[in-house]
Amino acid sequence: MSNQLHSPWRVMAHYVCLCLLAIACLMPIWVMISTSFKDDIVIFDGKPIWFFFVPTMDNYEYIVGRGKFDRYLVNSVIVAVVSTFLTLLLGGLCAYALARAEFKGRRFVANATLLVRMVPPAVLAVPAFAMVIFLNVNNDLLVLIFFYTALNLPFAIWLLFGFYKQIPVELEEAAIVDGASPLQVFFRVLLPLMKSGYAVAGIFTFRIAWNEFILALLLTGRNTRTLPVAASGFLTDTGVEWGRIMAMGTLIVIPPLLFTFFAARQIIAGMTAGAVKG
Amino acid sequence: MAATDRTEVPARDYRVVTPYLFIAPAVLVMFAGLAFPVLQSLYLSFYDWKIGTPLKSAEYVGLDNYIRLISDPDVRESLWVTIRFGLWTISIEMFLGIALALLLEKPIRGASVFRTIFILPLMVSPVVVGLIWRYLFDARVGWVNYYLGTWFGIEPQVWLGDAELAFFAIVLTDIWQWTPFIFIIVIAGLQALPSEVLEASHVDGANWWQQIFLVKLPMISSILVIALLMRLIDVFRALEVMYIMTGGGPGRATELMSLHIYNRAFDAQLLGYASAIAVLLIAIVFVISISILLIGNPMKDKSDV
Known part of the structure; x- marks a missing residue:
């Protein structure tokens, strides 16, 4: 054989x-x-x-030179970076508590987290629209950051939970005996060991926030558009300008492609964690 | 918990509240950003609320939206389009993904390079996927028409303007993007199988086919079911690619549930009615999600160890 x-x-x-x-x-x-x-x-x-x-380079010169490309780029970067940071911070704390502590309601939180992970973004559209009107928020980017953080938290928590479970408890117990507070244990002892876990969760979170379209389309205005919304704007003009659209698409795809080339192994680990470990 | 003996009473109180402090921020954000909108959809589904009018002036209509929903041919059509789309894409993706994984599971030099390439379609943003394939299927300058014409002599088609062809186009696009996902998951599952079992079945005289259908596939069946259900949920969440390629048209031929809700809410401007359809969508997705949790809840399994 x-x-x-x-x-x-x-x-x-x-x-x-x-x-x-x-x-x-x-x-x-x-x-x-x-x-x-x-x-x-x-x-x-x-x-x-x-x-x-x-x-x-005409297509690139056109989209970068005219319109507000730089502004949309900055919007996209702000929204993706800030929501990724918040997701990792809040998600990490939550995953740590779920992985380590026994407390009332632990199982409920764990199950509810997995359940809300499935909420379709389209379902958020009308309530998000209503929320913006009701609260009279006039910072579109803040609203997007909030919703992207919410959308990404369940997956991040679930992924980081698995990574925390792999770290031996003895390390923390030793630190506690030495008089470290829970936050010190979290930031000084565990964080350095969790680097790869946070890298995987960060890549997935950034990708979702960077690529998200429908909420951004609904909630942003002329100055607060993100790149995917700006790209779709080229379609509605009379006559479709394929060269410019493809230039825009290429620019949008650069960060995810870079991630893929430098962290393919981690991305695959994150994707398969869902099905294979379960 | 060796440390518990030494800690004094106030310190122990401190440790009792600590887990709640750790989970509180994330739980609050998830509640306000995901659970609350679901509840609000339920609330709004009992109202007739039109865009541009304040929420306070929305009229309470009881179950009217739901009564309308049951007999609405457009909702039924979009549900049917979603199911048909799911059947086609998922069965082809599962078949291709599993077959390719079984053929190519042997570790080989350069495998990591290929794997990097295979996840590229998954990393491209859905909006860009829609733009690329809209260009490929374009009636005048699209590459699909060109090659069908020069290779097979087929007349140029208006792909995205014909109900059947547009449906085919979005199915093909989905297969391009998601087959690699199934492939990678199945490969990971196959490579995690204990080699002793495979060797034992080989010693017992199982041939290649028997090994696949009697040993390998049954052993990764829970992985396959979870992958299938995850894709099923994705079908009910999908909207960006169709929004870009067809906008749901022609007619409602490519309008999946999520896109239908969006169009009803912001095109037809019926926020209350769209919320009622959203409630239906949530119900479907939750049923699928709960089945996933029952098959394999990763957080439960590990905590019980």
């Missing part, structure tokens, strides 16, 4: 399959990136060109 499986033909067939799959995954992304560097004449000619065209 082992002979058969390790025969060069088998190995080659294996690689060919993997390569075909990789091409299927990459093809649409490459279409976007390449189109963003084409001028309208090449795009509207209708004949797909994969590699050999004269690249132009």
Whole structure:
């Protein structure tokens, strides 16, 4: 059997399959990136060109130079960074307590957390709309940060819970005997050991906040748009400007792609944690 | 708990409240941002509230919204579109993902490079996924029409303007984005299987097919069921890709439940009625979620150890 499986033909067939799959995954992304560097004449000619065209930066110059691209970029960064920070801070404290302490209502909180994780974002739309009117909030970004933190907390808590469970209790007990307060134990003893856990949770949280569209579309105005909302704005204009749209799409995708290249292992760990450990 | 003996009474009180202090901020945010909106949807579903009017002037209509919902052909159609979309996408994604995982599970040089590539579709923002595929399916300059025309001589189609073709387009887009998810989960499950069991079945004379259907798949069945239910919930949460590609049209051919709620609320401007549909959606999603919790609640299992 082992002979058969390790025969060069088998190995080659294996690689060919993997390569075909990789091409299927990459093809649409490459279409976007390449189109963003084409001028309208090449795009509207209708004949797909994969590699050999004269690249132009016109599309990027247009979207960065005109409109309020810098503002939308700053909005997106603020919303994603702040909500990620809040999610990790609040989620980390909560996951720690759930993983370590016995208290009344612990099981209820754990189950409720898993249940609210499934709330569809579309369900939040009307209540969020009502909340903004009722409370008369005029800082759109603050509202987005609040909802993104809420949306991300359940998954972050659940992921970090698993990481806390892997740390031996003896470490904390030793620190407590030495007179450390609970917060000191949390920040001085555990946080350094939780780096990779927080990295995984942070990547997932950032990605959701950075990519979120429907609440941002509903709750932001001319100056508070995030990048995905700004990108969708190119569609409603008369005639669809594909070059510019693809340039916008490419810029939006840069941070998630960087994460993928530098932390693929952690991302896969986070994805599989859901099904495989359960 | 060796330390408990030494702590004095006030210190112990301090430790009793501490867990609550730790969980309070997160619980408050999740309540206000997730649970409260669910309750508010329930509340609003008994009112007729139109956009642009203050909430106070909304009229209490009792069960009217629900009565209307039961006999509303548009709601029924969007529910049917969602179910049909779920059946097509999930069955194809599960089949492809599992088959590929079984074929390619053997550890191989360069596997990490391939895995990095396979998670790329999952990392691209849904809005951008919608934009890319809207371009590919574009009637005039789209690549799909071009290759179908030059390779197979098929006339250019208005993909996103025809009910059946538009539905096919969003199904294909979903398969592109989510098959890798199933693939990666199943691979992880297969590689976590104890090798002794596989060797034992091999020694007992199981062939390749028997090993797959009698040993491997049954052993990862709970993983498969959870992956399937997670995808099912995603189908009821999905809206961005369709919003960008078709806006739910033509007609309501690609208007999944989530998008239907959004369109009813902010296009038709019926906030109360949209809330009633939202309550229906929440009910469906919660039933699926509870089944996931019953199959495998990660937090419960570990705390009981």
